[in-house]
Amino acid sequence: MTRDYSSRGLSRARYLIAGQTANHLAPFRSASAVRSGHLPSGLSTLRDLDFMDPANPFFVTDRALHSAGQYIGRVSPPPTGTFSKRPGNVILCDSGGLQFGRDPKLWLGDPSRAWVLNFLEANADEAISLDVPTRVITPGAPPFDSFNTALSETIASNAYFAANRSANMRLLSVLQGETLGEGLAWYEGVKAQPFEGWAFGGVMRLNYLYIAWMVQRLIADGLLGPERNRLHFLGVSSLGHAVVLSALQIALRRHLHDNELLITFDTSSPSKMAMVGKMYGYADLSPTSFAMSAFTPPSSHVHAGWPMRFPVKSSRISEVVNLNDLCDPAWTRQHGWDELGHAIATHHNLESLLRGIDEANSVMELPSAWAAHHAPEHVIRAYRAIKTMFDHPNPFAHVRRFKADFDKL
Numbered sequence: 143m144t145r146d147y148s149s150r151g152l153s154r155a156r157y158l159i160a161g162q163t164a165n166h167l168a169p170f171r172s173a174s175a176v177r178s179g180h181l182p183s184g185l186s187t188l189r190d191l192d193f194m195d196p197a198n199p200f201f202v203t204d205r206a207l208h209s210a211g212q213y214i215g216r217v218s219p220p221p222t223g224t225f226s227k228r229p230g231n232v233i234l235c236d237s238g239g240l241q242f243g244r245d246p247k248l249w250l251g252d253p254s255r256a257w258v259l260n261f262l263e264a265n266a267d268e269a270i271s272l273d274v275p276t277r278v279i280t281p282g283a284p285p286f287d288s289f290n291t292a293l294s295e296t297i298a299s300n301a302y303f304a305a306n307r308s309a310n311m312r313l314l315s316v317l318q319g320e321t322l323g324e325g326l327a328w329y330e331g332v333k334a335q336p337f338e339g340w341a342f343g344g345v346m347r348l349n350y351l352y353i354a355w356m357v358q359r360l361i362a363d364g365l366l367g368p369e370r371n372r373l374h375f376l377g378v379s380s381l382g383h384a385v386v387l388s389a390l391q392i393a394l395r396r397h398l399h400d401n402e403l404l405i406t407f408d409t410s411s412p413s414k415m416a417m418v419g420k421m422y423g424y425a426d427l428s429p430t431s432f433a434m435s436a437f438t439p440p441s442s443h444v445h446a447g448w449p450m451r452f453p454v455k456s457s458r459i460s461e462v463v464n465l466n467d468l469c470d471p472a473w474t475r476q477h478g479w480d481e482l483g484h485a486i487a488t489h490h491n492l493e494s495l496l497r498g499i500d501e502a503n504s505v506m507e508l509p510s511a512w513a514a515h516h517a518p519e520h521v522i523r524a525y526r527a528i529k530t531m532f533d534h535p536n537p538f539a540h541v542r543r544f545k546a547d548f549d550k551l
Contacts, residue, residue, distance in 0.1 A: 145458060146196075147496045148204035153395070154503045155387035157379060158207040158234060159492050160410040166208070166223035168485035176482050177470055184462030191485050193492060194224050194231055200458035201493045204231045207408040210261045211238030214248055219264060227267060234374065234406065235266035239296075239316075243278025243286055255302040263309035270341045270374065272299040273316035276324060277344065289324060293331045300335040313337035314374055317356065318344040325352055329359070336365050339372030347375050348383065350524070350548040354531060354541040357394065366394075371403040379409035379495065381425060381432050381502040382521050382551035388503050389529035397532040412491035416484050422491045423454040425498030427505055427516045434498045439465045442478045457493035459486060520547040 159165075169192035173179050176188065189195065196202050208225040220226070227233055237258050242249045255272060262269040274292035286292050300315060307313070315337045319325030325346040340360065346352045357373075360366035366373075373394075375387060384407070391405040415421065415436065423435035437453060452460035468483030479487065505516040506525045513522050527544040534540040 144196075144198055145201040145493070145497075147201060147493075147500065150500055151388075151503055153388070153392060155384065155391050155405040155407060156205055157384060157496060157499050158205050158406050158408040159203075159412055160207045160209065160236075160408045161225045162410060162413045163212050164481060164484060165413055165488055166225050167221065168224070168481065170221070170223050177480070181482075182463050182467035182486075184459065184464075184467065185486075188482075190459075191489050192224050193489060194228070196230065200489070201496070203492075203496060205234070205406065206231075207234045207236060208265065209236040209238055209241075210258055210265075211236065211241030213261065214238055214241055214257075227265060232267045233265065234408075235262050235269045236376075237262065237270055237272040237299075239273045240275050240278065243275055246283070246285055249285055252302060255299050256306070259303055259306060263307070263311055266311055268312040268314065268339075268372065270314045270376075271303055271316055271337060272296070273318060273343070275343055276318045276320050276328075289327075292318070293328055296328075297331055297335070300332060300337075304335055304337075312339060312372060314339040314341040314372055316341045316343055317346075319346045320344055322346065322349070322352055325356070329356065333363060333365060336370060338370050339374070340366070340370070341374040341376060343376045347378065348551075350386065350528065351538070351542055351545060353390070354528070354538050357390070358537060361398070367398060368400055368402070371398075371400055373403075373405045375405070375407040377409055378407040379411050379499075380551070381427075381434065381498060382524070383407070384499045385502050385506045385521065386524050386528055386548075386551065388506070389525045393529050393531050412495055413484075413488045415491050416479075416487035419479070421487055422456060422494035422498070424456045424494070425501045427502060429514065429516075429518055432502065432517055432521050434495060439468075440478075441465075441469065441483075452490075456497060457490040459490050459493070518550075520550040523547045524551060 169188050173188055190199055193201055206225050225233055258272050273296040274286050276292055279286055279292055281287055315332050317329055317340055319328050387405050387407055395401050395403050419441045420436050420438050423437055426433055426435045448466050450465040452465055455461050468486050469478035470480040505513050510522055523544055524547040527541055531537040531541050
C-alpha cells in the first residue's frame with residue numbers, strides 16, 4: 143500500500159526535500175541505460191522512484207524544493223523529472239543566491255536577475271526571491287563584501303522581480319541575518335517590497351526568540367495574513383525543529399483565523415546522507431532522545447553478490463529491495479553504489495525522514511504526561527511555549543522564558 147505523506151497531519155508544518163539533479167533525473171532515465179536494463183526485483187520500473195507521482199507503489203509526497211542554483215549558466219531548460227511542475231503538486235524553487243554568493247564570478251547583476259526570474263516562472267509554483275545570504279559575505283572580496291552590500295543587492299533583486307514578474311507564482315521574500323541586529327536591519331530593508339510570504343534564512347532562522355518577535359512584527363505591519371500566508375525555513379529538518387514549527391503553524395492559524403497558512407522547511411539530507419553511504423533508520427523517540435537513527439550499510443562493490451536485507455524497514459522500498467541491490471560492481475569506482483543505488487538510498491532516506499517527522503508530531507499531539515514517555519522535557523516545553531504564545535498578553539515575553547529549552551533543540 144502506498145503511504146501518502148501529503149495527506150497526513152494537515153495541521154502540521156511540511157518537510158520538503160531539497161531535490162538534487164540526480165534525484166530529478168533518476169526515475170526518468172531510459173531503463174536500458176541503467177545496468178543494461180537489469181533492475182532489482184523489487185522495482186518494476188525506474189518510475190517507481192518518482193515519489194511525486196500519486197501512482198508510486200511505495201510512498202508519495204506533493205511538495206518539494208528545487209533550486210535554480212543547480213542550473214546557473216545553462217541555456218536549455220531542465221529536462222522533465224521528479225521536480226517538474228505537474229497538477230496536484232507544489233514545487234517551491236530557491237533562487238540560487240547561495241550559489242551566486244559562493245562563486246561571485248557568476249553574478250552579472252540584472253542579467254542574472256532576469257535569468258533567475260525566467261527560471262522560476264517556468265519551473266516553480268512558489269518561489270523564494272533572489273537574495274544574498276549573509277553567510278557568504280567575505281570582507282574585502284567584492285561583490286558581496288559587507289552586510290550593507292548583501293542587503294542592497296537583495297533589495298535591488300526584490301525591486302527587479304516586482305517590476306518584471308508576469309506569472310501567477312507565489313513569491314517569498316527572504317529574511318537573513320547572522321545576529322539579532324542584522325536580522326532586524328534586514329527586515330527594515332526588505333519590508334517595503336513584500337511579496338506573498340517569507341523565507342527565513344541565516345543563523346537566526348533557528349532562533350525562536352527572533353522568530354516569535356518577527357512573526358509578531360509581520361502581523362503588526364500587516365505583512366502576515368491571508369494574502370501573505372506562507373513561511374519557509376531554509377536548511378531545517380531535525381525532529382525538534384520540525385515539531386516546533388508545527389506548533390508555530392498551529393499558533394498562527396488560530397491567531398490569524400487562517401487555516402490556509404502553511405509553514406514549510408527543507409534540507410537535502412536524504413540525498414546527502416546517501417552520498418556518504420549512510421541511511422536513516424527509525425525515529426529514536428524517548429525521554430532522552432528525539433532524533434533520527436542512522437546506519438552505514440555495507441556498500442563496497444564486492445557486496446553486490448551478497449544478498450542482504452535492510453536491517454530496518456523504515457521505508458516501503460526497504461521491504462522489497464535488498465542492500466546488495468544498491469551495489470553494482472565497477473572497479474573504477476571505489477564506492478559500490480551507482481546512480482541507481484544512490485537513487486534507491488535517497489528514496490529510502492526521504493520516506494524514513496517523512497515517517498520520523500510524522501511520528502514525532504504524533505508524539506507532541508499527545509497530552510503532555512503521555513508525550514513525556516516519548517520525548518525529552520525540553521522538546522515538550524518548547525513545543526507548548528510556541529503553540530500557546532498568543533494566549534498570553536505578551537507573546538514574546540512568554541516565549542523568552544523558555545530560551546534554555548529552545549537552545550537544546
